[in-house]
Structure formats: C-alpha cells, structure tokens
Amino acid sequence: MNIIYMLLAISVFVALIFFALFIYSVKRGQYDDTYTPSVRMLFEDELVKEGTSSKSETSKEKITNPKK
Amino acid sequence: MVNCFHCGDPCSDIEIKHEEKSFCCHGCKTVYDILHDNDLSYYYDLQKTPGISPREIAGKYDFLDNEVIVEKLLEFNDGNTQIVSFLIPSIHCSSCIWILENLNKLNPAVKTSQVNFPEKTVRITFTSEENSLKNLVILLSRIGYEPYISLDDSDKKEKNINRSLIYKLGVAGFAFGNVMFLSFPEYFEHSEFWLDQFKPFFRWLMFAFSLPVVFYSGSGYFTSAYKGLRSKILNIDIPIALGIAVLFIRSTLDIVMNWGSGFFDSLTGLVFFLLIGKFFQQKTYSYLSFERDYKSYFPIAVTKLFKNSEGKIVEEQAEVYTIKKGDRLLIRNNEILPVDAILIKGNALIDYSFVTGEAEPVSKQSGDKLFAGGKQQAGILEVEVLKAVAQSYLTQLWSNDVFSKDKTGIFESITDSISKRFTVAILSVAFISTIFWLVFDPSKAFNVFTSVLIVACPCAIALAAPFTLGNVLRIFGREKLYLKETSVIEQMAKVDTVVFDKTGTLTTNQKNLITYEGVALSNEEKQLLTSTLRASSHPLSRSLYTILDKNNIQTLDDFEEEVGKGISATFNDNSIKVGSYEFVGFYDEITSELKNRTTVHISTNQVYKGCYIFNSEYRKGVSEIFEQLGNDKEVVVLSGDNEGERERLETLLPKGTKLYFNQKPDDKLNFIKTLQQNGKQVLMIGDGLNDAGALKQSNVGFVISENTNVFSPACDGILDASQFKKIGDYLNFSKSSVKIIKWAFLLSLIYNLIGLSFAVTGHLRPVVAAILMPLSSISIVVFTTIATQYIGKKLRMDINKQS
Numbered sequence: 027m028n029i030i031y032m033l034l035a036i037s038v039f040v041a042l043i044f045f046a047l048f049i050y051s052v053k054r055g056q057y058d059d060t061y062t063p064s065v066r067m068l069f070e071d072e073l074v075k076e077g078t079s080s081k082s083e084t085s086k087e088k089i090t091n092p093k094k
Numbered sequence: 095m096v097n098c099f100h101c102g103d104p105c106s107d108i109e110i111k112h113e114e115k116s117f118c119c120h121g122c123k124t125v126y127d128i129l130h131d132n133d134l135s136y137y138y139d140l141q142k143t144p145g146i147s148p149r150e151i152a153g154k155y156d157f158l159d160n161e162v163i164v165e166k167l168l169e170f171n172d173g174n175t176q177i178v179s180f181l182i183p184s185i186h187c188s189s190c191i192w193i194l195e196n197l198n199k200l201n202p203a204v205k206t207s208q209v210n211f212p213e214k215t216v217r218i219t220f221t222s223e224e225n226s227l228k229n230l231v232i233l234l235s236r237i238g239y240e241p242y243i244s245l246d247d248s249d250k251k252e253k254n255i256n257r258s259l260i261y262k263l264g265v266a267g268f269a270f271g272n273v274m275f276l277s278f279p280e281y282f283e284h285s286e287f288w289l290d291q292f293k294p295f296f297r298w299l300m301f302a303f304s305l306p307v308v309f310y311s312g313s314g315y316f317t318s319a320y321k322g323l324r325s326k327i328l329n330i331d332i333p334i335a336l337g338i339a340v341l342f343i344r345s346t347l348d349i350v351m352n353w354g355s356g357f358f359d360s361l362t363g364l365v366f367f368l369l370i371g372k373f374f375q376q377k378t379y380s381y382l383s384f385e386r387d388y389k390s391y392f393p394i395a396v397t398k399l400f401k402n403s404e405g406k407i408v409e410e411q412a413e414v415y416t417i418k419k420g421d422r423l424l425i426r427n428n429e430i431l432p433v434d435a436i437l438i439k440g441n442a443l444i445d446y447s448f449v450t451g452e453a454e455p456v457s458k459q460s461g462d463k464l465f466a467g468g469k470q471q472a473g474i475l476e477v478e479v480l481k482a483v484a485q486s487y488l489t490q491l492w493s494n495d496v497f498s499k500d501k502t503g504i505f506e507s508i509t510d511s512i513s514k515r516f517t518v519a520i521l522s523v524a525f526i527s528t529i530f531w532l533v534f535d536p537s538k539a540f541n542v543f544t545s546v547l548i549v550a551c552p553c554a555i556a557l558a559a560p561f562t563l564g565n566v567l568r569i570f571g572r573e574k575l576y577l578k579e580t581s582v583i584e585q586m587a588k589v590d591t592v593v594f595d596k597t598g599t600l601t602t603n604q605k606n607l608i609t610y611e612g613v614a615l616s617n618e619e620k621q622l623l624t625s626t627l628r629a630s631s632h633p634l635s636r637s638l639y640t641i642l643d644k645n646n647i648q649t650l651d652d653f654e655e656e657v658g659k660g661i662s663a664t665f666n667d668n669s670i671k672v673g674s675y676e677f678v679g680f681y682d683e684i685t686s687e688l689k690n691r692t693t694v695h696i697s698t699n700q701v702y703k704g705c706y707i708f709n710s711e712y713r714k715g716v717s718e719i720f721e722q723l724g725n726d727k728e729v730v731v732l733s734g735d736n737e738g739e740r741e742r743l744e745t746l747l748p749k750g751t752k753l754y755f756n757q758k759p760d761d762k763l764n765f766i767k768t769l770q771q772n773g774k775q776v777l778m779i780g781d782g783l784n785d786a787g788a789l790k791q792s793n794v795g796f797v798i799s800e801n802t803n804v805f806s807p808a809c810d811g812i813l814d815a816s817q818f819k820k821i822g823d824y825l826n827f828s829k830s831s832v833k834i835i836k837w838a839f840l841l842s843l844i845y846n847l848i849g850l851s852f853a854v855t856g857h858l859r860p861v862v863a864a865i866l867m868p869l870s871s872i873s874i875v876v877f878t879t880i881a882t883q884y885i886g887k888k889l890r891m892d893i894n895k896q897s
C-alpha cells in the first residue's frame with residue numbers, strides 16, 4: 027500500500043505541471059484578449075478559398091508560399 | 095437611395111459609379127481601389143459595407159518627421175525593427191481585424207500586425223529602413239483607419255496589466271481542488287486501518303497546500319483589514335481576515351495535536367470563492383477609458399514658427415511640452431490649440447463647445463486672447479503663446495484637489511456598513527460562548543471560540559454585493575450605460591440631486607432646427623442663396639445648404655468668402671451677402687437677442703432681408719426625463735453658455751427647475767461641492783472638458799456620448815446618447831439592485847445562524863463546515879443572479895413599453 031506515496035507524488039506533480047502552464051499562459055498575456063483570436067482563427071481558411079476563386083496565378087503563389 | 099459599397103452610408107449628394115459599385119465619396123472609392131488592387135477585396139466578403147470613409151489628412155501628421163516625437167510613440171526600437179501600438183477608434187468588425195492584420199500586403203515593410211479588438215488597438219512591427227512611422231500612419235489613414243494620437247501617448251506608461259488576481263485565483267483553485275481530494279477520505283471513515291496509516295501524511299500535505307492560499311491568495315484580505323483598522327473602519331475584510339487566520343491556526347493545531355483533520359478544505363474553498371467574487375466584479379470595458387484628462391484631447395505636437403540663422407521663417411513640428419511662452423505657432427483648420435495664446439494673424443473661428451460649453455464658435459480678431467482647447471474652424475492661424483500647456487486656463491482645472499483623490503475610498507459601501515454591526519455581533523457571540531464554556535466545560539472553550547469565528551466568516555455576505563453588482567454592471571452594459579466599477583451602482587441608488595450640463599448634454603451636437611425670420615425671399619433670391627452656399631465649406635453653410643431646395647443651381651459670376659465671417663456673391667446683377675451680422679451690416683435691424691444666438695444673416699442688393707436661426711436641438715425626451723426625475727429629486731441645469739436659451743429651456747422644462755448660466759469649469763465644481771456640503775448626493779451628467787471637475791467632484795459623474803469611440807473626460811460612467819431618456823429608469827434599477835443585496839444579506843445571516851448553532855454548542859465538525867460554507871456561498875450566488883436577471887428583464891420591458 028506504500029505505493030500510494032508514489033501515486034500521490036505523481037498526481038501532485040502532474041497537477042503542478044498544469045498549474046505552471048496556467049501561470050505561464052497568463053503571464054504571456056494569453057487571457058488579455060479573449061475575443062480577437064476567436065475571429066482571427068476563421069480567416070486562414072477563407073483566405074485559401076479566396077485565393078482559389080481569384081486569378082489562378084495568385085492562388086498558386088499563395089499555395090506555394092503559405093506563410094501568413 | 096443607394097448605399098455606399100464601402101461604408102454603407104446612403105449616397106445622398108453624389109453617387110460615384112465605379113466597377114458597377116456605388117460609392118458615396120471619392121475617399122471611399124479610393125480605399126476600394128487600394129484594397130482591390132492589392133488583392134484584398136475579401137475585406138468586403140467578410141462583412142457587408144465594413145469600411146470607414148477616410149478623412150482629409152494632408153499635413154496633419156507632419157509632426158511624425160520629428161524624431162523625438164517618433165521615439166516617444168514607439169514601443170520598441172533597435173534602429174531597424176520598430177514596434178508601435180496605435181489606438182484606432184474606428185475598428186468595429188471582423189473585416190477591420192482582417193485588413194489590419196494583412197497590412198503587409200499593402201506595405202511590405204510591415205512585418206506583423208496584431209489587432210486587439212476589445213481594446214481597439216493594433217500593434218505593428220515594421221522595418222524602419224523601408225518605411226517611416228509617418229508613412230505607416232498615412233497608410234492607415236488612407237484606408238480609413240486613422241490612429242488616434244494625442245498628448246497622452248507622449249508620456250510613455252509601461253503597460254502594467256495587473257494580473258495578480260488571476261494568479262491568486264489560480265493558486266487558490268489549485269489548492270482547493272487538491273485539498274478536497276485529500277480530505278475526502280476522512281469525511282466518511284473514522285477508523286480504518288489504511289486510513290489511519292496515511293492520515294498524518296494526508297494532513298500535512300493539505301497543510302502544505304494551504305500555505306500559499308493563506309499567505310499569497312489571502313494576503314489581500316489581511317492588508318485590507320489592517321488598513322481598515324488603522325483608519326478605524328470596520329470593513330468586511332476584518333471578519334474575513336479573522337476567519338482565515340483562525341481557520342489556519344486552528345487547523346494547524348488540530349493536526350499537530352492530532353485532534354482532527356482540520357478545516358483546510360473550508361479554508362481553501364473560502365478563499366477561492368471570495369476571489370471568484372472579486373474576479374466577477376471586475377468587468378471592464380477595455381476600449382473605454384474612464385480616466386482621461388485633457389491630455390487625451392490635446393495634440394502631441396504643433397507647428398512652431400521660428401527664424402533660422404538666415405532670418406527666414408521656417409516651420410518646425412515641435413512637441414507640445416516644449417512650447418514656451420513667446421513661441422509662435424501655426425494652427426491649421428480643425429486643429430486644437432493646446433496653449434493659451436494671442437492671435438497674431440488669420441481669421442479665428444474657435445469652437446469652444448467642448449471646453450467651455452459655449453454652443454457657438456466664436457470669431458476672434460488679431461490681438462484677441464485665445465484659450466487652450468479651442469478648435470479652429472476656419473483657415474490658418476498664427477498665434478503667440480502666452481502660457482505653456484501645464485499653466486493654461488483649462489489645464490489649471492486639473493490642479494484642483496479633486497483630481498488627486500481616489501473617489502472609491504471616500505464613500506462607504508453597503509457591505510462595509512453592514513460589516514460594522516456584523517463584526518461587533520460576531521465577536522460578542524464568540525466571547526460570550528467562550529466564557530459560557532469556560533465555566534461549564536473548559537476543555538471545549540477553545541474549540542467553541544475558534545468554531546464561532548470560522549463559521550461566522552462572512553463569506554456569503556462578502557459575495558452578495560460583488561455578484562449582484564457584477565450582474566447589474568453587465569445589464570447596464572447591455573443597455574449602453576458603461577460603468578467604471580461596481581461601487582458606482584451603490585452611489586447611483588443614493589442620488590437625490592441630478593445636475594445636467596446644457597451644451598452637448600441636453601442638446602445634441604448637430605443643429606438641425608433652422609428657422610427663418612425676416613422678409614420672405616423670392617425664388618430668384620433663394621436660388622442665388624443656394625448657389626452661394628454650395629461653394630462654402632463653413633459648417634453653418636453646409637447645414638443650411640442641406641435644407642434648401644437645390645433646383646436651378648447656377649454658376650456664380652463672382653464669389654468671395656471671408657473665412658469665419660461670410661460670403662458675398664453676384665449673379666446677373668444681383669448681389670448677395672450671407673454671413674454674420676457684422677459682415678452683412680445693418681446693425682439697427684438686428685435685435686440684441688439675435689446677436690446671442692447662432693444666426694446666418696442675408697442681404698441682397700444692399701437690402702437687409704432676414705436671418706436663418708440655428709436652434710440647438712434638444713434631445714428627445716428632455717421634458718419627460720426632467721418630470722420623471724423631478725418627482726423625488728432635485729434637478730439643476732448648469733450651463734457654460736450665455737442666457738440666450740433661457741426662455742426656451744424654461745418652456746421645455748418643468749417649473750421650478752433651477753437654471754444657471756455662464757458657469758465656468760471651476761464654478762461647476764464648486765457648485766457641486768456646495769450641494770454636497772448641504773448633504774446632497776449628486777449625480778452630474780455632462781459631456782465636455784469643462785464638466786471634468788464637476789464630474790470628478792460629484793458622487794456619480796456620467797458622460798453623455800454620441801459615439802463612445804471619441805474622447806470623453808474622466809467619469810464614473812459613459813452613457814450612450816441614445817439612452818438619454820432612460821436615466822430615471824437606470825437610477826431606479828440601481829435602487830432595486832441594492833434591495834437585492836439586502837435580501838442576500840438576510841439569507842446569508844440565516845446560514846450564519848445555523849452555523850453558529852453548531853459552533854456554540856461545540857458540534858462543528860470539519861465536514862459540517864465544509865458543507866455549510868460552499869452551500870451558503872453558492873446559494874447566495876444563485877439567488878443574486880436570478881434576482882438581478884429578473885429585475886433586468888423588467889427594466890427591458892419598461893424600456894420597450896416606453897419606446
């Protein structure tokens with residue numbers, strides 16, 4: 027039954043990892059703006075769609091150069 | 095009527111057809127072209143008519159050539175890579191986000207740009223070798239996203255966002271969850287082999303988890319309690335701090351002495367719930383600023399004129415702070431004068447409405463004194479500085495004591511007022527029961543004493559106000575009254591005197607009510623008048639032009655505009671003069687009453703005809719709102735304007751309304767002060783910088799704003815102008831919300847009594863505390879939420895019924 031010491035140690039350790047990640051993300055400002063990313067997320071897909079519907083030349087450019 | 099493809103405004107005057115699309119002006123069309131040429135027309139797919147028509151900016155950003163100013167605006171600069179953040183008030187939809195984050199397609203020098211939509215800011219990283227900050231600003235302005243740069247930006251404040259509450263909440267939540275797990279086994283089993291084996295380990299682990307909760311998460315309550323005690327106020331944090339301390343000490347003793355498992359679960363839960371309450375209360379409207387002073391209204395730079403070594407006069411863009419007495423400045427059309435000055439050259443037509451409350455632009459001759467904050471409305475001026483920015487007539491107002499005081503600490507909150515009695519009651523119960531047990535069973539005395547303090551910890555009371563007011567704050571936000579913080583609601587409930595400013599508050603900023611007085615104009619004269627006005631860019635000419643028939647517009651033979659005075663024109667032997675009475679002449683025919691008002695006089699062929707009178711239009715429902723408020727409150731109008739409108743106001747407002755005119759900013763402040771000294775709780779409603787002192791001094795200061803994006807002075811709340819007539823309902827609403835808090839207090843007192851009955855008899859076991867405490871907190875939260883939603887719905891229905 028002494029295994030419980032190890033189990034507890036592991037569970038607390040895992041909890042601490044998540045806790046540290048939470049603090050880190052707050053510190054990086056991830057919760058400062060909770061709205062814009064939700065809108066921004068939808069743009070990327072649409073961009074490709076727009077690219078294919080417009081001139082083929084530009085669409086190629088966009089596919090070969092997908093960064094931003 | 096066709097709507098503009100770019101900005102969605104109706105194309106009333108002109109309609110420009112371009113690529114089968116209609117545009118209301120050339121500005122909109124240009125933006126469309128820019129975006130279209132750069133393959134960015136997805137902008138229009140994302141949202142319909144997302145655009146903003148760009149404004150004329152020629153010369154406006156010349157000050158960005160000045161390196162010192164640029165350096166002040168930049169957030170980061172390593173010579174090549176520069177980062178800058180702009181506030182762009184016109185950000186309003188997802189298209190805006192998209193276009194601003196794709197700026198690199200318009201200008202390759204832009205590396206990245208990131209929009210913060212709630213704050214309406216964009217943060218741009220760019221390479222300065224390829225592009226200057228000035229070009230960047232011009233690019234933004236050209237596509238309709240003109241950044242708002244003011245004197246405020248020059249004092250670079252480190253963006254210090256206080257996230258400590260989130261950390262504290264995180265720590266408390268983390269510890270609470272783990273402690274709950276560890277204390278769970280002992281809730282049910284008392285003596286079981288394995289449990290007995292691990293008990294001490296579990297308990298010390300809980301102790302370890304509770305340490306950061308007490309000493310970090312709960313630290314705010316200890317400091318606040320200490321501060322309260324020092325200033326001899328029994329605030330709500332005192333019993334809370336007492337509760338936390340007793341919980342911790344008792345629990346530690348419990349496990350050291352092996353008396354029991356301690357109350358670590360209740361302790362961490364208590365702090366966690368309390369912090370959630372605090373967090374909930376903190377609803378902020380990040381794009382609104384409630385702290386603005388004249389600095390956000392004034393420009394960051396002005397054009398300075400000086401003689402160079404060769405004796406030639408050159409222009410230079412200088413920082414406003416460097417302007418000294420005796421400097422010569424150049425003020426362009428629509429620029430704000432940042433200092434007190436003497437007019438040297440040019441036609442001054444200064445709009446002081448925002449600064450002094452005078453409704454009409456004033457024309458000034460050279461040699462006249464001009465005050466800081468006025469906006470030039472016609473042509474270019476040359477002025478000599480009399481006083482530097484900080485000493486000007488307007489900015490002096492901010493040296494008044496009210497601006498250095500923090501308003502929140504002054505007024506006692508409802509929670510603090512109840513906690514006074516509560517703390518005394520709890521302490522006496524604790525001592526009496528301890529004495530009782532000392533006499534009858536001394537072994538139980540310590541147990542009872544600590545139990546009373548633990549169970550009486552006013553968690554539920556402390557949560558009642560934050561949750562009620564937090565909800566109410568959100569409801570107000572939905573109804574377009576944006577409050578700075580929750581304590582404002584409590585103050586609103588107490589208001590018994592309402593003071594209104596006139597210009598911009600009771601009146602709208604547009605002057606649409608135009609009446610004609612004098613000899614009727616013949617058709618020919620009317621045509622001549624319309625043709626003349628058409629060419630003028632003066633604001634009064636523009637608004638007069640819009641109401642006249644636009645038939646048979648002729649090309650004039652001769653046309654001359656004297657900026658700020660009037661226009662003279664001739665056509666087919668007929669001459670016309672349109673403008674101020676000084677310009678038109680005929681002093682005898684104009685009554686002095688007319689001179690006080692905004693008028694455009696007309697004479698044709700040297701004969702005086704009459705004048706158009708521009709009446710400032712009062713907001714809809716002014717009379718109703720005064721009647722409603724007049725029922726149980728005193729209502730006052732304080733105006734910085736002259737008495738020209740007295741008669742109209744008297745007919746409009748219920749009898750007995752007090753009207754005061756010619757009130758300077760200081761007068762307004764002192765007026766409010768006097769009211770308060772007479773025991774009044776004052777709500778001030780204003781709009782301009784001239785009200786800033788009064789807004790700050792009053793118990794509650796609201797600013798009326800037609801457009802929440804534009805500048806508004808420091809205040810406790812910003813009210814959208816469309817909601818003006820609902821002020822009375824809002825005040826009543828705040829009253830009902832305070833009633834809810836009182837009911838919640840009653841409810842939590844019942845819980846406290848139940849808990850106390852356990853505690854006084856010495857039966858408080860950890861599991862009872864662990865159930866009672868969250869139960870009371872949660873039921874308070876549920877009660878206040880349901881109750882506020884209910885009265886919120888009622889408010890909605892009342893408002894719908896009216897409109």
